Amino acid sequence: MKTEYVNPFISAATSVIEMVISEPPQRGSMTARPQVFTSQQINVVYGVTGPVQGQVIFGMSVQTATNIASRMVGNPIFSFDALAASAIAELGNMISGNAMTSLSNAGFDSDITPPTIIRGSNVKISTMDIPALVIGFTLGSLGEFELTVSVRERPARAA
């Protein structure tokens, strides 16, 4: 996968999270997977459409999601309810939106679809067989979070 498609998602994740929850994410390991797959408990899934297309997933444990949502809402949240889910989805939305802006500045005008939250681990999501890069992040005492980016340039249509 071309790094010019992945880097906007990494830098957007870092800058948006730092601004929204005042906690700079520390980047951890990066691994490659042949397909989109997540073993996290809470997953925010987006489609990317246009000249660069594919899927992006923000995955984390229920505990991390609850911690992040508490910080975003400004009050402690004790169970992962509708407001918490919405906060996490919106965080993912802001990261994807910012990444789209970077991609657009690089000449690729793609768009994102509204987010879907999938709860439950060991989910294989894509049928598109686009390889995925998984980047780990640590958020101080709030926990860890995983960004899975699976995008490619739109294949040319057959004549």
Added chain:
Amino acid sequence: MAKRILITDDALFMRVTLKKILTENGYEVVGEAENGLMAVEMYKSLKPDLVTMDITMPEMNGLDALRAIRSHDPEAKVIMCTAMGQKNMVVEAIQAGAKDFIVKPFQPDRVVEALTKFAA
């Protein structure tokens, strides 16, 4: 009298956050729409002084809703409030009559500034 605002965003979290910012700054939130279609219907029935409009939403996106509202009321004041900050998106919204374009994540001050300017 407090200015009457209609909030449009598919995310519950964002509606709660915007409502908090607006209420704390003396605005009255008269409606909360979860998609573009609801925003158009609610605009017609509530006649708010200003609308905040997300772009990426199910049913009808914010740009189509902006156009529908402005064709119903050419004087309508709509401020886009979205995570999508691409140049073409901003240009399209401004050409369709949006008064301002706020990119998420935003600081509360940025929202208040836009409202002070356009809901006056």
